[in-house]
Amino acid sequence: MIDRTELWIVIIALGLGSFALRFVFLGLVGDRPLPAWLLRHLRYTAVAVLPALVAPLVIWPPATGGETDPVRLAAAAAAFAAGWWLKNVIAAMLAGAVVLVGLGYWLS
């Protein structure tokens, strides 16, 4: 059971902290130009952060206690492959979901 006081400390701290992170450049830098090297790094934010976040969750899912699971592995591969070839986020999500549910049902 989560303590309600702790919960509200977390909500308020996260709210303020997240706003600060979102405001830091936009609000404080304003219309001053950013250096080219910084912009060049920022272009790769999404393709670096998302894979880094997701890779350990795919290989060692917390739900299985960290044990590699063939069904989740196959679903992850399907979602990525569909996105790569079809260039479509929704189609890729559907492909992953179908493999996850279908294969999970079939194997259980």
Next chain:
Amino acid sequence: MAVRGVKSSYWKGVRDGAPFLLVVLPFGMLFGVLATEAGLPMFDTLAFSVVVVAGAAQFTAMQLMQDNAPTVIVIISALAVNLRMAMYSAAMTPHLGELPVWKRAVAAYLLLDQTYASSAIQYEREPDMTLSERFAYFLGVASIICPGWYGFTLVGVMMGAAVPPEYGLDFALPIAFLAMIGPALRTGAHVAAALVAVTAALLLSVVPYNLGMLVAALLGMMAGAEVERRTQA
């Protein structure tokens, strides 16, 4: 096709943002369901989504609070997951930085994965948009995504008691993230960034409190930037 006028820019934002509701839907509902199953009251769960507006950080915080991690660690880890918001903020600065400060504060609150992604693509495609057209477009995307996030959280809360912890619900988040990666790998530099990030994240997974993920993401970005620099030179 060029966008002209503030009003049509706003509606283009709404149209471009609408498909992302399909991404917001599972995350929002999942958060509502998981928070309710963890015993959070409806008001607190909804407040969480309205105040923080960041799916991955909210999931991280919930997970760690359930594991009874110290409050400071909960906050630092969830903010670390949200560090990419600072990068989005920097990326939006060349496009929206000339706005008055209160509009920049509004844009900052509404700066999410989806508003960033749609706007970054749109501003790159049509560099001759005026400042107010750009802000209108941004608000258009946000005005469909943010209420969607609050609303689907609420739907999840209502489903919370009814949904049994079914097989695979935990994996909705990785699937959704993975689905976004494939279409984003447009050049060799993007592929290099992703490969380095994945390798480093797996090697550094023993580093506590999400720090390995942060280092891996940074290494991935450096790899992407370096490949871009070399291919252009």
